[in-house]
Amino acid sequence: MNQTSKSLILAEKPSVAREIAKVLGLRGRGQGYLEDNRYVITWAVGHLVNIAEPGDQNPDWGKQWSLQQLPMIPERFTLTVLDQTRDQFAIVKSLMARDDITDIINATDAGREGELIFRRIYLTAGCTKPIKRLWANDMTEAGLKKALANLVPGEDKRNLGLAAFARAEADWLVGMNFSRLFTVKTGGLVTVGRVQSPVLKLLVDRRKAIENFKPQNYWTIEGMFGQEDEPFKGVWFAPPKRKDNKLWEEDHAKELAKQCTDKQGMVESVSSTRGRQRPPLPFDLTTLQREANTRFGLSAKRVLEIAQELYESKKILTYPRTDSRYLTTEVYNEILDHLRAIYPHFQEISTLAAERIKAATKKFACVNDKKVSDHHAIIPTKKPAVREQLSPDQWNIYEMVCRRTMAAFLPDCTFLTSQVWILVETEPFKATGKIFKDRGWFVAEPWRTAKDNPLPGVAKGDPIKVREVGPVKHTTKPPAHFTDASLLGAMETAGKLVDNEELQEALKERGLGTPATRAQIIETLISRNYVTKQGKKLMATDKGCHVVETVEASLPDLVSPELTGSWEQELKTMEHGNITYPQFMGRIKNMVRQGVENLRNRKFATTPATLPPGKTSLGKCPKCGGDVVENSKAYGCINWREANGGCRFTIWKNMFGGKINKTQVKELLTKEITSNALKLETRDGKKYEARLILQQGRVKVDMQTNNRSATAKVRQQVAAQADEPGDAKPSP
Structure with missing residues (x-):
């Protein structure tokens, strides 16, 4: 590099640009950028460039919506600079064009979406200069220095960029064409999305299951056995298989209980089994959101916001938008430094974890290079946290991540389960007990249940006093409404909703949406009045039900996880260079063309109106x-x-x-x-x-x-x- 040559670093947002400048010791400031004799640092503000609206792709598509405009398939997608960020784009474009700038360092978020942000700007600016990629896992000074010292050639991430373009353009084609088609055909606004629609169907199906549920009464027979100072409970199970304990007729339950009353019991068998519960893996974004929603009632969107603050501003968490729950060997080799940072807050537990790491003769289950693609699991950084500088919500999220990280390196929780079968006449009753031998990793997450439930010492053939026996009435319960936590789980494990094993594998890794987008999908459904939120409960509205019914009756793939699975499978294949962008987009365009033509002359139900403001339904x-x-x-x-x-x-x-x-x-x-x-x-x-x-x-x-x-x-x-x-x- 000669004396006048400089590298332009493009960060995703101003705060990241300032952190990089601090690491490089760069202080010179210009309008919309920072500069010294080696580097110029500028920034986007999220997306500066987006796919243009239909009317900008083709003037005919900008007129009043009609079926004649469909399908809308641009020969080449037109990109447009967003009005609110036009000034900053002009600055970035002018910097890219400067004669002294010889190469561009892409410092946007290290993932598919960050790659899309950068490459859209690069393409729209008409830049052709060489690209290098900064790939950082945390925003600490040490993390950024390490990333700057190990820049990746831009060509290595070219396929990731192509997959990002393909995902965005495929979403545009499906969303724009089918939203417009269903809106024109039904007479009311209907929005359709590759991920939004199958998620909405999950909620609609759950609402229908609850509404159609008919509760039924059933009875179990429960008895108290043993001596007065050591009573224990046993539950009747139907012979001969002894798998089911429900009785659906009250008279039958009363008769069985009567047969066992005032009778002597006998121990038929006694067995004990050693069990263990392995430590959980560290958090990825989705599991962090689910746990925080369950424990603290925080929405998925709010958890992401907090995690992002702790990553960018506080620098005490690693990159949060990850879909991996594993650590690389490289990160594991430095994990003791991370534990030292959290030691002041968790002295005993971090010491236990550190001792096990030092004494380890083999890798822990959470260390697996093959399970980490873009980013490793969320863990605390090497920077100590100052609790007084964190809000209560920030501390709750930070503490959860710290405790889960320590738990991953603690011993298994071990216990002894005991089972006693008692015969009263010929009717079998089962009693179970559990004694914890070593609570292991439970010490890191003490809110988990770990209470002993011992059974008294008895042996086969011992007589047992039957203290009381009676039927207990129960009522079947409908499925629970989705919450952020349970819906995120359903989105993450949507593979169980399809039969194809290859699609299941793709969905197992990505599910419906990605960790970074799932929270926004939920918020979008709420904002469109397709879903309502009452406390923690998420429920499909009448409008949401109508949309799913309309779309499913015509294009069932659009509300099925199979479409998401097949697309994600191909996009991941594209990232590895095994399928080309033209091949993927060709299939998407054909699907849109066929879908539009098949539905063009079909009649649809109209969209119901929503209750006008100020009106009360009678x-x-x-x-x-x-x-x-x-x-x-x-x-x-x-x-x-x-x-x-x-x-x-x-x-x-x-x-x-x-x-x-x-x-x-x-x-x-x-x-x-x-x-x-x-x-x-x-x-x-x-x-x-x-x-x-x-x-x-x-x-x-x-x-x-x-x-x-x-x-x-x-x-x-x-x-x-x-x-x-x-x-x-x-x-x-």
């Missing part, structure tokens, strides 16, 4: 299931617009010469009849009293039930006007 429309609300002259279905189905169900406030109030409307919608008779009047002024009924979506006078006030003539006139207007376009 009940569900008997015709379409939409909400019925009060308007100026009537009570009408909110789906009255053609775009929402054109439902004309209406109950007028003045019908049959009487006035109908909201209470009576609620009764009609729920019971199909009013509780009390209304004061009504025929067209020629004859007064009478009668209840109203709802039949086949129309309100009618009930002339049959307890109606003594109406004469025969009145009955005849009422019958003549029974088809009083009941279907009309209500006031908006």
